[in-house]
Amino acid sequence: MGILEGKVVWVTGGGNGIGKDCALIAAKEGAAVVVNDLGGGFKGDASDSGSAGPAEEVAREIRAGGGKAISNSDSVTDFKAMEALRDQTLKELGGLDGVINPAGILRDAMFHKMTEFDWDKVIEVHLRGSFNVCRTTIEHFREKQSGSYALFTSTSGLIGNIGQTNYAAAKLGIMGLSRVLAMEGAKFNVRSNIIAPVAWTRMTQSVPIRDEAQAKRREQMAALIRPDQPAKLAVALISDLAKEVSGQIFGARGETIELYSQPRPIMTLTEEAGWTPEKIATECFGKMQEKFFPVSRSATSPQPEQKAS
Numbered sequence: 319m320g321i322l323e324g325k326v327v328w329v330t331g332g333g334n335g336i337g338k339d340c341a342l343i344a345a346k347e348g349a350a351v352v353v354n355d356l357g358g359g360f361k362g363d364a365s366d367s368g369s370a371g372p373a374e375e376v377a378r379e380i381r382a383g384g385g386k387a388i389s390n391s392d393s394v395t396d397f398k399a400m401e402a403l404r405d406q407t408l409k410e411l412g413g414l415d416g417v418i419n420p421a422g423i424l425r426d427a428m429f430h431k432m433t434e435f436d437w438d439k440v441i442e443v444h445l446r447g448s449f450n451v452c453r454t455t456i457e458h459f460r461e462k463q464s465g466s467y468a469l470f471t472s473t474s475g476l477i478g479n480i481g482q483t484n485y486a487a488a489k490l491g492i493m494g495l496s497r498v499l500a501m502e503g504a505k506f507n508v509r510s511n512i513i514a515p516v517a518w519t520r521m522t523q524s525v526p527i528r529d530e531a532q533a534k535r536r537e538q539m540a541a542l543i544r545p546d547q548p549a550k551l552a553v554a555l556i557s558d559l560a561k562e563v564s565g566q567i568f569g570a571r572g573e574t575i576e577l578y579s580q581p582r583p584i585m586t587l588t589e590e591a592g593w594t595p596e597k598i599a600t601e602c603f604g605k606m607q608e609k610f611f612p613v614s615r616s617a618t619s620p621q622p623e624q625k626a627s
């Protein structure tokens with residue numbers, strides 16, 4: 319028996335990369351899967367209306383293996399389409415138990431060159447898309463007092479990455495969304511967690527290669543840092559075995575799973591006589607400086623304690 323036996327699961331962005339592996343692994347674990355994918359390019363260009371092909375191909379692969387799956391090629395940005403998909407899922411598959419939402423695009427640019435379109439499109443697919451798939455399904459989950467979300471964030475938001483202000487803002491927005499969903503859902507057995515994956519997919523392949531050494535490193539990385547690894551984490555999170563896990567932030571990179579901290583105050587200073595702007599700038603910042611976070615990328619960020627499994 320698989321860990322999702324008898325469950326019905328949505329996987330958005332299920333035509334490629336991590337989403338595709340989420341769909342295949344969820345089906346292998348016994349779930350009936352709704353494979354959603356717009357079937358467009360990785361940039362979500364205005365001219366790119368997408369195709370039903372990738373989602374249907376994955377659904378067909380699941381059915382050919384003896385599993386149950388239907389496909390859908392609507393955009394997660396379309397609230398009405400997600401409502402219709404929920405109704406179709408409940409009618410045709412008899413319920414809905416989990417939502418895995420890796421649908422995503424990238425439109426990188428340095429901030430001073432970022433267009434409104436780059437900004438809006440990335441926020442729309444990642445943040446609005448996460449809102450849409452959660453909002454259209456939450457009432458069903460609350461009514462039956464069970465349901466789980468596995469949403470996707472990124473180290474580009476949690477830690478930061480140059481050229482990705484739009485993506486970082488959307489991905490940190492998803493952190494807030496998931497956290498509050500988890501808080502509001504606690505009484506109703508509705509859970510939400512987020513994953514910051516690292517995997518070799520068409521999205522990571524879009525980052526330009528500088529030289530041959532980098533090309534070689536990527537080739538090695540492709541074999542070790544695969545999409546099935548974060549997909550297994552997503553499937554585990556929406557299973558009943560994870561019923562105590564909610565409101566958490568995980569990283570998945572190769573066979574390593576990380577648990578992230580969450581922002582809390584790390585130092586407090588109170589000035590009983592009242593702060594002035596000058597005092598804040600000199601005394602307060604002066605005392606806090608030793609605790610300031612460096613403006614560094616993930617490679618130079620503090621490394622966590624390692625534990626073998």
Ligand SMILES: NC(=O)c1ccc[n+]([C@@H]2O[C@H](COP(=O)([O-])OP(=O)(O)OC[C@H]3O[C@@H](n4cnc5c(N)ncnc54)[C@H](O)[C@@H]3O)[C@@H](O)[C@H]2O)c1
Nearest residue numbers: 331334335336356357358393394421422472516517519521
């Ligand atoms: N691959 C990585 O290393 C990495 C790192 C950090 C975060 N992520 C996140 O993980 C998730 C999956 O990334 P991936 O690397 O598998 O990407 P991918 O490009 O391989 O797959 C994304 C899929 O989403 C689909 N999609 C795009 N817009 C859609 C929309 N509006 N509606 C429905 N489907 C849509 C695409 O057609 C595609 O099939 C994304 O949210 C991404 O931001 C990935």
